[in-house]
Amino acid sequence: MVSSEHNTIQNRAHYDALYSKLSIDGLLRKLERLDAFLADATATDTSWVCMYQDHFKDRLQGAKVLELGCGDCTNAAVMAALGAQVYANDISDQSGVLIKALNAQADFDYPIQYYQGDFLNLTIDETDFDFVIGKAFVHHLTHEQELAFLDKIVRLLHPEGEVRYVEPAINSAFLDALRWMVPVPGRPSSLQVSRFRAWKALDPHPDRDNSGAHYKRVGQQYFKDVLIVPIGALERFNRLFPKAKWNRAFRRKAYHWERFLPSFLRYRWARTQTIVYRYPKSQL
Structure with a gap:
């Protein structure tokens, strides 16, 4: 099993390299057409659909x-x-470079405050956060780190605050095995045994439980109200035709169609899940 310390080091190196290739030009263009960007992303792109459901934007x-x-x-x-007071954290120095450039060039009501480094080792002076959120970051943590994060988060939240995660949903071992068989950019098929093994050795994700049941069980240790919303039971199949012109149209329709599936299929087949924790127990 990968240690928490080694996992942090591996993630930092991976994302420093990845984010060093980014500039804010694309970000600024999205902000210039914010309404159109959000209308498209929150209807089509899974992480945005998940994060912005339930009127989160408003x-x-x-x-x-x-x-x-x-x-x-x-x-x-x-x-x-959108007018939020944003405090952002990442282990990558490069995320801080992007935040600095954004604050210099974008017209925010509140400049984004950046905390660089391992969240568990940081002193966060602010408290009473209305939201603590994360898009696809918990599955980068070991189970030990995940619990330590929640222990710290409940001390930072407003008594009626909310944690909102978007994470992969691994609720079916069969579908998970099929997922690994389908190659995606940067990741070979598990059927290409030697190439897959070499990729896996460099993968920054630890082996861990990413089921809805796990997130519900963990959340109930710290919060009174826990909600797990599985998404993408049909949308996930868009990966079978990634270059089709109608791919994005299919994805938008799939979110609507999957509402008619029985709940156990929505759960078993889900590609992603929104995890909502409310009312920290330590503050009740």
Whole structure:
């Protein structure tokens, strides 16, 4: 099993290299056409569909938000443009470079505040956050780190605050095995045994439980209200025809069609899940 310390080092190296290739030009273009960007992304792209469901956009004006694993900073920039007071954290130095450039060139009501480094080792002076959020970052943590994060988060949240994660959903061993068989850019098929083994050795994701049941069980240790919303039971099949002109149209329709599936199929087949924790137990 990978140690938590080694996992952090591996993630930092991976994302420093990845984000060093980014510039804010694309981010600024998205902010210039924010309404159109959000209308498309929150209807089509899974992580945005998940994060922005339940009128999340409308709840951001003036809200105090801590984003963990802010990565390429797109979501941090969007929330700031929507009027939120955004505090962003990532282990990558390069995320901080992007935040600095954004603050210099974008017209935010509240400049984004950046915390660089391992969240568990940082002193966060602010408290009473309305939201602590993360898009696809928890599955980069070991189970030990995940619990330590939640222990710290509950001390930073407002008594009626909310944690909102978007994470992969691994609720079917069969579908998970099929997923590994389908190659995607940067990742070979598991059927290409030697290439897959070499890729896996460099993969920054630890082996861990990413099922809805796991997130529900963990959340109930710290929060009174836990909601797991599986998404992408049909949308996931868009990966079978990634270059089709109608791919994005299929994805938008798939989110609608899957509502008619029985709940156990939506859960078993889900590609992604929104995880919502409310009302920290330590503050009740």
